[in-house]
Amino acid sequence: KELRERLSGDVDDHLLHGAVRFGTERTMEQDPTFSFRIVVDIALKALSPAINDPTTAVQAIDQIEDLLRRLGAHDLDAGYGYDGDSVLRLIFPMPAWEDYLVLAFDEIRHYGADSVQVVRRLRSALVGLTNSVTDDTRIGAVQRYLKQLDLTVDRSILTADDQETARQEDRQGLGL
DSSP states (O other): OHHHHHSSSOOOHHHHHHTOOOOSSOOTTTOTTHHHHHHHHHHHHHHSTTTOOHHHHHHHHHHHHHHHHHHHTSOOOOOEEEOTTSOEEEEOOOOOHHHHHHHHHHHHHHHTTTOHHHHHHHHHHHHHHHHHOOOHHHHHHHHHHHHHHHHHHHHSSOOHHHHHHHTSOOTTOOOO
16 A cells, blocks of 8 residues: 555556566566576586586587677666656666676586586687677676686696697587
8 A cells, every 4th residue: 555655646456467477487588597597407417427418518508698699788777667757666686797697607617617618619608798798897797707717627627738729719619
């Protein structure tokens, strides 16, 4: 009732209830991180010792890079809802660019650290993102991930020759 009094004019209960959805499953429309989670999970399953399919992981990275390139061109500060008179009515948390990078790359980097093919494709995706985003803050975040990837290669079980190869981009994800 208090909220209703603060709103300018009455709100039709039917319209209000139609604007809220409840369900037992996440959807891509409701949760912008959900599509990333699905693709990352595919990559992680492919990298599991039982499956050991780095090519599928690379294909997942292709899709993740595409999603991030599209996302990088948008204003992510969309957590504010205004009414028709431009009065702020709703504030809701939204993921920041760094949140998407963490979701997209951290687990794949961790579980794919010993695959030259995966590391090279991750590097290529990150370099591609630095070239496609224009915001300096976002570019800086991607460059920090490139440094993190180098640290991961340094700590991996790869031989010195393979580590050198892993520091080279591979857009196609061919590996060695």
